[in-house]
Amino acid sequence: MKKLLAFIRKELIQVRRDRRMLPLVIIAPIFQLLILGYAVSLDVRDIPVVVVDQDNSESSRDFLRAVFNSGYFVEVGREEAPEKVDPYLDSGRAAVALIIPPGFERDLLAAKATSFQGLIDGTESQTATIGLNYLEMIARHYNQKIIRQALVKMAAGSKPAVIQPEVRVFFNPALISRNFLLPGVFGLLLMVMTVILTAMAVVKEYDRGTMEQLIVTPLRPLDIILGKLLPFFIIGTLDVFLIFAVTRFWFRLPLRGSFLLLLVLSFIYMLSTLGIGLFISTITRTPQQAMLTSFFFMLPMMMLSGFVFPIENMPRFFQGLTFIIPLRYYLVILRGIFLKGVGLTALYDEALWLIGLAVAINLLSVSRFRRRLD
Numbered sequence: 001m002k003k004l005l006a007f008i009r010k011e012l013i014q015v016r017r018d019r020r021m022l023p024l025v026i027i028a029p030i031f032q033l034l035i036l037g038y039a040v041s042l043d044v045r046d047i048p049v050v051v052v053d054q055d056n057s058e059s060s061r062d063f064l065r066a067v068f069n070s071g072y073f074v075e076v077g078r079e080e081a082p083e084k085v086d087p088y089l090d091s092g093r094a095a096v097a098l099i100i101p102p103g104f105e106r107d108l109l110a111a112k113a114t115s116f117q118g119l120i121d122g123t124e125s126q127t128a129t130i131g132l133n134y135l136e137m138i139a140r141h142y143n144q145k146i147i148r149q150a151l152v153k154m155a156a157g158s159k160p161a162v163i164q165p166e167v168r169v170f171f172n173p174a175l176i177s178r179n180f181l182l183p184g185v186f187g188l189l190l191m192v193m194t195v196i197l198t199a200m201a202v203v204k205e206y207d208r209g210t211m212e213q214l215i216v217t218p219l220r221p222l223d224i225i226l227g228k229l230l231p232f233f234i235i236g237t238l239d240v241f242l243i244f245a246v247t248r249f250w251f252r253l254p255l256r257g258s259f260l261l262l263l264v265l266s267f268i269y270m271l272s273t274l275g276i277g278l279f280i281s282t283i284t285r286t287p288q289q290a291m292l293t294s295f296f297f298m299l300p301m302m303m304l305s306g307f308v309f310p311i312e313n314m315p316r317f318f319q320g321l322t323f324i325i326p327l328r329y330y331l332v333i334l335r336g337i338f339l340k341g342v343g344l345t346a347l348y349d350e351a352l353w354l355i356g357l358a359v360a361i362n363l364l365s366v367s368r369f370r371r372r373l374d
Contacts, residue, residue: 003219007227011201015231025197029189029239033246036185041177044130050077050085050094057105063116066142067098072134085119095121096131108146171339182253183334184307186243187327190266191273191301194236196294198277202228202369203290221370229274236270256341265333265347268354272326275361282368301325306332326361329353
Protein backbone atom coordinates (compact mmCIF):
# COMPACT_ATOMS: atom_id res chain seq x y z
CA MET A 1 0.00 0.00 0.00
CA LYS A 2 2.85 2.41 0.76
CA LYS A 3 4.39 1.73 -2.63
CA LEU A 4 1.04 2.39 -4.32
CA LEU A 5 0.48 5.64 -2.40
CA ALA A 6 3.98 6.78 -3.26
CA PHE A 7 3.35 6.01 -6.92
CA ILE A 8 0.06 7.94 -6.87
CA ARG A 9 1.81 10.87 -5.20
CA LYS A 10 4.46 10.77 -7.92
CA GLU A 11 1.76 10.87 -10.62
CA LEU A 12 0.01 13.84 -9.00
CA ILE A 13 3.30 15.71 -8.69
CA GLN A 14 3.97 15.00 -12.35
CA VAL A 15 0.55 16.39 -13.26
CA ARG A 16 1.15 19.50 -11.14
CA ARG A 17 4.51 20.14 -12.78
CA ASP A 18 3.08 19.87 -16.27
CA ARG A 19 2.16 23.47 -17.07
CA ARG A 20 -0.10 22.40 -19.93
CA MET A 21 -1.96 19.84 -17.84
CA LEU A 22 -3.46 22.11 -15.15
CA PRO A 23 -5.24 24.46 -17.62
CA LEU A 24 -6.52 21.39 -19.45
CA VAL A 25 -7.85 19.86 -16.23
CA ILE A 26 -9.34 22.94 -14.54
CA ILE A 27 -9.90 25.74 -17.06
CA ALA A 28 -10.85 23.72 -20.16
CA PRO A 29 -14.01 22.05 -18.70
CA ILE A 30 -15.36 25.36 -17.41
CA PHE A 31 -14.55 27.16 -20.65
CA GLN A 32 -16.16 24.42 -22.76
CA LEU A 33 -19.23 24.31 -20.55
CA LEU A 34 -19.71 28.07 -20.83
CA ILE A 35 -19.38 27.96 -24.62
CA LEU A 36 -21.65 24.95 -25.08
CA GLY A 37 -24.13 26.20 -22.47
CA TYR A 38 -24.69 29.41 -24.40
CA ALA A 39 -24.13 28.21 -27.97
CA VAL A 40 -25.98 24.88 -27.98
CA SER A 41 -29.72 25.52 -28.04
CA LEU A 42 -32.72 23.95 -29.70
CA ASP A 43 -34.86 27.03 -29.15
CA VAL A 44 -35.67 28.72 -32.46
CA ARG A 45 -36.56 32.42 -32.35
CA ASP A 46 -36.52 35.36 -34.75
CA ILE A 47 -36.78 33.30 -37.92
CA PRO A 48 -36.15 35.76 -40.80
CA VAL A 49 -39.19 36.13 -43.09
CA VAL A 50 -39.71 37.95 -46.40
CA VAL A 51 -43.34 38.92 -47.04
CA VAL A 52 -45.34 39.21 -50.26
CA ASP A 53 -48.77 40.65 -49.44
CA GLN A 54 -50.66 40.59 -52.75
CA ASP A 55 -54.00 41.26 -51.05
CA ASN A 56 -52.89 44.28 -48.98
CA SER A 57 -56.13 44.25 -47.01
CA GLU A 58 -57.02 44.69 -43.36
CA SER A 59 -57.37 40.92 -42.96
CA SER A 60 -53.98 40.20 -44.51
CA ARG A 61 -52.34 42.84 -42.31
CA ASP A 62 -54.11 41.39 -39.27
CA PHE A 63 -52.78 37.93 -40.12
CA LEU A 64 -49.25 39.26 -40.57
CA ARG A 65 -49.48 41.00 -37.18
CA ALA A 66 -50.41 37.64 -35.65
CA VAL A 67 -47.35 36.06 -37.28
CA PHE A 68 -44.80 38.68 -36.20
CA ASN A 69 -46.30 39.36 -32.76
CA SER A 70 -45.78 35.69 -31.90
CA GLY A 71 -42.06 36.33 -31.30
CA TYR A 72 -41.03 33.44 -33.53
CA PHE A 73 -40.59 35.42 -36.76
CA VAL A 74 -39.00 38.71 -37.77
CA GLU A 75 -39.64 40.53 -41.02
CA VAL A 76 -36.50 41.15 -43.09
CA GLY A 77 -38.08 42.33 -46.32
CA ARG A 78 -41.28 42.96 -48.23
CA GLU A 79 -41.74 42.42 -51.95
CA GLU A 80 -44.61 42.87 -54.40
CA ALA A 81 -44.24 39.68 -56.45
CA PRO A 82 -43.55 36.04 -55.44
CA GLU A 83 -40.67 35.66 -57.92
CA LYS A 84 -38.71 38.34 -56.05
CA VAL A 85 -38.30 36.22 -52.91
CA ASP A 86 -35.79 33.83 -54.51
CA PRO A 87 -32.73 36.03 -53.79
CA TYR A 88 -33.70 36.15 -50.10
CA LEU A 89 -33.84 32.36 -49.82
CA ASP A 90 -30.79 31.78 -52.03
CA SER A 91 -28.57 34.14 -50.01
CA GLY A 92 -29.88 33.00 -46.63
CA ARG A 93 -31.21 36.47 -45.72
CA ALA A 94 -34.60 34.83 -45.14
CA ALA A 95 -35.49 31.32 -44.01
CA VAL A 96 -39.19 31.70 -44.84
CA ALA A 97 -41.08 33.48 -47.61
CA LEU A 98 -44.71 34.22 -46.68
CA ILE A 99 -46.99 34.88 -49.65
CA ILE A 100 -50.58 36.04 -49.19
CA PRO A 101 -52.56 35.71 -52.46
CA PRO A 102 -55.04 38.24 -53.89
CA GLY A 103 -58.58 37.81 -52.63
CA PHE A 104 -57.51 36.70 -49.14
CA GLU A 105 -59.94 39.04 -47.35
CA ARG A 106 -62.71 38.56 -49.94
CA ASP A 107 -62.72 34.81 -49.40
CA LEU A 108 -62.70 35.20 -45.62
CA LEU A 109 -65.68 37.56 -45.68
CA ALA A 110 -67.51 35.19 -48.02
CA ALA A 111 -66.82 32.28 -45.64
CA LYS A 112 -64.80 30.50 -48.32
CA ALA A 113 -61.69 28.47 -47.77
CA THR A 114 -58.55 30.49 -48.37
CA SER A 115 -54.84 29.88 -47.94
CA PHE A 116 -51.42 31.44 -47.82
CA GLN A 117 -48.15 30.09 -49.17
CA GLY A 118 -45.06 29.50 -47.04
CA LEU A 119 -41.75 28.81 -48.79
CA ILE A 120 -39.23 27.45 -46.31
CA ASP A 121 -35.48 26.98 -46.69
CA GLY A 122 -34.90 23.29 -45.96
CA THR A 123 -31.10 23.38 -45.80
CA GLU A 124 -31.41 23.82 -42.03
CA SER A 125 -33.93 21.08 -41.41
CA GLN A 126 -34.45 21.83 -37.73
CA THR A 127 -35.24 25.50 -38.29
CA ALA A 128 -37.43 24.57 -41.26
CA THR A 129 -39.41 21.99 -39.27
CA ILE A 130 -39.91 24.28 -36.29
CA GLY A 131 -40.78 27.25 -38.54
CA LEU A 132 -43.37 25.13 -40.35
CA ASN A 133 -44.90 24.05 -37.03
CA TYR A 134 -45.02 27.66 -35.85
CA LEU A 135 -46.77 28.80 -39.03
CA GLU A 136 -49.33 26.02 -38.79
CA MET A 137 -49.98 26.83 -35.12
CA ILE A 138 -50.46 30.55 -35.84
CA ALA A 139 -52.76 29.76 -38.76
CA ARG A 140 -54.88 27.49 -36.53
CA HIS A 141 -55.17 30.17 -33.85
CA TYR A 142 -56.09 32.78 -36.44
CA ASN A 143 -58.66 30.44 -37.94
CA GLN A 144 -60.20 29.86 -34.51
CA LYS A 145 -60.39 33.61 -34.00
CA ILE A 146 -62.32 34.03 -37.26
CA ILE A 147 -64.70 31.19 -36.35
CA ARG A 148 -65.42 32.72 -32.95
CA GLN A 149 -66.11 36.11 -34.50
CA ALA A 150 -68.50 34.53 -37.00
CA LEU A 151 -70.32 32.60 -34.29
CA VAL A 152 -70.70 35.74 -32.21
CA LYS A 153 -72.34 37.54 -35.15
CA MET A 154 -74.63 34.60 -35.93
CA ALA A 155 -75.75 34.31 -32.32
CA ALA A 156 -76.44 38.04 -32.05
CA GLY A 157 -73.67 38.74 -29.62
CA SER A 158 -73.85 35.61 -27.49
CA LYS A 159 -70.53 34.04 -26.60
CA PRO A 160 -69.96 30.68 -28.33
CA ALA A 161 -68.88 27.62 -26.40
CA VAL A 162 -65.24 26.70 -26.91
CA ILE A 163 -62.97 23.91 -25.73
CA GLN A 164 -60.05 25.36 -23.82
CA PRO A 165 -57.16 22.93 -23.33
CA GLU A 166 -55.32 23.08 -20.01
CA VAL A 167 -51.85 21.60 -20.50
CA ARG A 168 -49.14 21.33 -17.88
CA VAL A 169 -45.51 20.60 -18.68
CA PHE A 170 -43.68 18.79 -15.88
CA PHE A 171 -39.97 19.08 -14.95
CA ASN A 172 -39.20 21.81 -17.52
CA PRO A 173 -42.29 24.04 -17.59
CA ALA A 174 -40.79 26.74 -19.82
CA LEU A 175 -39.50 24.09 -22.28
CA ILE A 176 -36.03 25.65 -22.16
CA SER A 177 -33.73 23.53 -24.31
CA ARG A 178 -30.71 24.53 -22.21
CA ASN A 179 -32.19 22.64 -19.25
CA PHE A 180 -32.32 19.54 -21.43
CA LEU A 181 -28.87 19.99 -22.99
CA LEU A 182 -26.76 21.04 -19.99
CA PRO A 183 -26.92 17.62 -18.26
CA GLY A 184 -25.75 16.11 -21.55
CA VAL A 185 -22.85 18.56 -21.73
CA PHE A 186 -22.04 17.66 -18.10
CA GLY A 187 -21.67 13.96 -18.96
CA LEU A 188 -19.93 14.63 -22.25
CA LEU A 189 -17.22 16.84 -20.73
CA LEU A 190 -16.59 14.37 -17.94
CA MET A 191 -16.18 11.59 -20.50
CA VAL A 192 -13.80 13.63 -22.67
CA MET A 193 -11.58 14.63 -19.75
CA THR A 194 -11.23 11.20 -18.17
CA VAL A 195 -10.85 9.18 -21.40
CA ILE A 196 -8.26 11.43 -23.04
CA LEU A 197 -6.21 12.11 -19.89
CA THR A 198 -6.00 8.43 -18.96
CA ALA A 199 -5.14 7.25 -22.48
CA MET A 200 -2.51 9.96 -22.96
CA ALA A 201 -0.90 9.48 -19.54
CA VAL A 202 -0.30 5.76 -20.06
CA VAL A 203 0.84 6.03 -23.68
CA LYS A 204 3.29 8.79 -22.79
CA GLU A 205 5.15 6.35 -20.55
CA TYR A 206 5.74 4.09 -23.56
CA ASP A 207 6.54 7.03 -25.82
CA ARG A 208 9.17 8.38 -23.41
CA GLY A 209 10.60 4.95 -22.64
CA THR A 210 9.82 5.25 -18.91
CA MET A 211 7.38 2.34 -18.74
CA GLU A 212 10.32 -0.09 -18.67
CA GLN A 213 11.64 1.73 -15.61
CA LEU A 214 8.27 1.25 -13.87
CA ILE A 215 8.23 -2.45 -14.75
CA VAL A 216 11.58 -3.13 -13.07
CA THR A 217 10.48 -1.39 -9.84
CA PRO A 218 8.95 -3.43 -6.96
CA LEU A 219 5.50 -2.32 -8.17
CA ARG A 220 3.16 -5.07 -9.27
CA PRO A 221 1.24 -4.68 -12.57
CA LEU A 222 -1.94 -4.01 -10.59
CA ASP A 223 -0.14 -1.26 -8.64
CA ILE A 224 0.93 0.40 -11.88
CA ILE A 225 -2.64 0.24 -13.22
CA LEU A 226 -4.15 1.69 -10.03
CA GLY A 227 -1.39 4.27 -9.80
CA LYS A 228 -2.26 5.45 -13.29
CA LEU A 229 -6.05 5.42 -12.84
CA LEU A 230 -6.53 6.81 -9.32
CA PRO A 231 -4.87 10.23 -9.93
CA PHE A 232 -7.22 10.84 -12.85
CA PHE A 233 -10.13 9.60 -10.77
CA ILE A 234 -9.22 12.35 -8.29
CA ILE A 235 -8.94 14.88 -11.13
CA GLY A 236 -12.28 13.70 -12.51
CA THR A 237 -13.87 14.20 -9.09
CA LEU A 238 -12.53 17.76 -9.06
CA ASP A 239 -14.04 18.28 -12.52
CA VAL A 240 -17.40 16.95 -11.28
CA PHE A 241 -17.48 19.67 -8.60
CA LEU A 242 -16.34 22.37 -11.03
CA ILE A 243 -18.81 21.44 -13.77
CA PHE A 244 -21.60 21.06 -11.24
CA ALA A 245 -20.87 24.49 -9.77
CA VAL A 246 -21.01 26.19 -13.18
CA THR A 247 -24.13 24.27 -14.20
CA ARG A 248 -25.98 24.95 -10.96
CA PHE A 249 -24.92 28.46 -10.02
CA TRP A 250 -23.98 30.11 -13.33
CA PHE A 251 -26.65 28.63 -15.61
CA ARG A 252 -29.03 28.14 -12.65
CA LEU A 253 -30.08 24.67 -13.70
CA PRO A 254 -32.31 23.45 -10.85
CA LEU A 255 -31.09 20.53 -8.75
CA ARG A 256 -34.25 18.82 -7.53
CA GLY A 257 -32.62 15.56 -6.43
CA SER A 258 -29.83 14.43 -4.16
CA PHE A 259 -26.34 15.78 -4.79
CA LEU A 260 -24.88 12.84 -2.87
CA LEU A 261 -26.60 10.37 -5.22
CA LEU A 262 -25.32 12.36 -8.19
CA LEU A 263 -21.79 12.20 -6.80
CA VAL A 264 -21.88 8.44 -6.17
CA LEU A 265 -23.26 7.63 -9.63
CA SER A 266 -20.73 10.02 -11.18
CA PHE A 267 -17.96 7.99 -9.51
CA ILE A 268 -19.34 4.81 -11.11
CA TYR A 269 -19.58 6.54 -14.48
CA MET A 270 -15.97 7.73 -14.19
CA LEU A 271 -14.82 4.17 -13.51
CA SER A 272 -16.20 3.13 -16.90
CA THR A 273 -14.70 6.12 -18.77
CA LEU A 274 -11.32 5.60 -17.08
CA GLY A 275 -11.50 1.98 -18.18
CA ILE A 276 -12.14 3.11 -21.76
CA GLY A 277 -9.08 5.36 -21.57
CA LEU A 278 -6.99 2.47 -20.24
CA PHE A 279 -8.26 0.22 -23.04
CA ILE A 280 -7.30 2.83 -25.65
CA SER A 281 -3.80 2.93 -24.18
CA THR A 282 -3.46 -0.81 -24.83
CA ILE A 283 -4.22 -0.54 -28.54
CA THR A 284 -2.12 2.55 -29.33
CA ARG A 285 1.62 3.27 -29.27
CA THR A 286 1.99 7.04 -29.52
CA PRO A 287 0.16 10.05 -28.01
CA GLN A 288 -1.07 11.01 -31.48
CA GLN A 289 -2.61 7.57 -31.97
CA ALA A 290 -4.16 7.72 -28.51
CA MET A 291 -5.74 11.13 -29.21
CA LEU A 292 -7.20 10.08 -32.56
CA THR A 293 -8.44 6.75 -31.18
CA SER A 294 -10.07 8.54 -28.25
CA PHE A 295 -12.10 10.71 -30.61
CA PHE A 296 -12.91 7.62 -32.69
CA PHE A 297 -14.50 6.08 -29.58
CA MET A 298 -16.09 9.23 -28.14
CA LEU A 299 -17.84 10.57 -31.24
CA PRO A 300 -20.06 7.48 -31.74
CA MET A 301 -20.67 7.37 -28.00
CA MET A 302 -21.91 10.95 -28.08
CA MET A 303 -24.10 10.35 -31.14
CA LEU A 304 -25.61 7.11 -29.85
CA SER A 305 -26.11 8.16 -26.22
CA GLY A 306 -29.30 10.14 -26.80
CA PHE A 307 -27.55 13.46 -26.22
CA VAL A 308 -28.05 14.65 -29.81
CA PHE A 309 -30.64 12.28 -31.32
CA PRO A 310 -33.46 10.35 -29.57
CA ILE A 311 -32.57 6.68 -29.26
CA GLU A 312 -36.14 5.72 -30.20
CA ASN A 313 -35.65 7.25 -33.67
CA MET A 314 -32.55 5.18 -34.45
CA PRO A 315 -32.58 1.93 -36.47
CA ARG A 316 -32.88 -1.19 -34.32
CA PHE A 317 -29.26 -2.19 -34.85
CA PHE A 318 -27.98 1.11 -33.46
CA GLN A 319 -30.52 1.02 -30.66
CA GLY A 320 -28.90 -2.27 -29.63
CA LEU A 321 -25.45 -0.67 -29.70
CA THR A 322 -26.54 2.03 -27.27
CA PHE A 323 -26.83 -0.55 -24.48
CA ILE A 324 -23.02 -0.75 -24.19
CA ILE A 325 -22.53 3.05 -24.00
CA PRO A 326 -22.13 4.34 -20.42
CA LEU A 327 -23.09 7.90 -21.39
CA ARG A 328 -26.58 6.70 -22.32
CA TYR A 329 -27.33 5.72 -18.71
CA TYR A 330 -25.49 8.67 -17.19
CA LEU A 331 -27.63 11.11 -19.19
CA VAL A 332 -30.79 9.54 -17.80
CA ILE A 333 -29.30 9.80 -14.30
CA LEU A 334 -28.30 13.46 -14.73
CA ARG A 335 -31.66 14.55 -16.13
CA GLY A 336 -33.51 12.51 -13.55
CA ILE A 337 -31.63 14.03 -10.60
CA PHE A 338 -31.40 17.59 -11.92
CA LEU A 339 -34.84 18.05 -13.48
CA LYS A 340 -37.11 15.37 -12.02
CA GLY A 341 -35.66 15.06 -8.53
CA VAL A 342 -35.94 11.27 -8.59
CA GLY A 343 -33.99 8.94 -6.33
CA LEU A 344 -32.20 5.62 -6.65
CA THR A 345 -35.52 3.76 -6.89
CA ALA A 346 -36.25 5.37 -10.26
CA LEU A 347 -32.62 5.14 -11.42
CA TYR A 348 -31.99 1.60 -10.23
CA ASP A 349 -31.74 0.05 -13.71
CA GLU A 350 -29.38 2.76 -14.99
CA ALA A 351 -27.16 2.39 -11.93
CA LEU A 352 -26.94 -1.39 -12.41
CA TRP A 353 -26.08 -0.99 -16.09
CA LEU A 354 -23.35 1.53 -15.21
CA ILE A 355 -21.88 -0.81 -12.59
CA GLY A 356 -21.95 -3.76 -14.99
CA LEU A 357 -20.33 -1.76 -17.81
CA ALA A 358 -17.68 -0.34 -15.46
CA VAL A 359 -16.74 -3.85 -14.26
CA ALA A 360 -16.70 -5.33 -17.78
CA ILE A 361 -14.71 -2.46 -19.34
CA ASN A 362 -12.13 -2.43 -16.57
CA LEU A 363 -11.68 -6.21 -16.55
CA LEU A 364 -11.06 -6.15 -20.30
CA SER A 365 -8.73 -3.15 -20.07
CA VAL A 366 -6.77 -4.49 -17.09
CA SER A 367 -6.30 -7.91 -18.72
CA ARG A 368 -4.97 -6.30 -21.92
CA PHE A 369 -2.76 -3.91 -19.97
CA ARG A 370 -1.26 -6.72 -17.88
CA ARG A 371 -0.45 -8.69 -21.02
CA ARG A 372 1.22 -5.62 -22.48
CA LEU A 373 3.31 -5.20 -19.34
CA ASP A 374 4.32 -8.84 -19.45
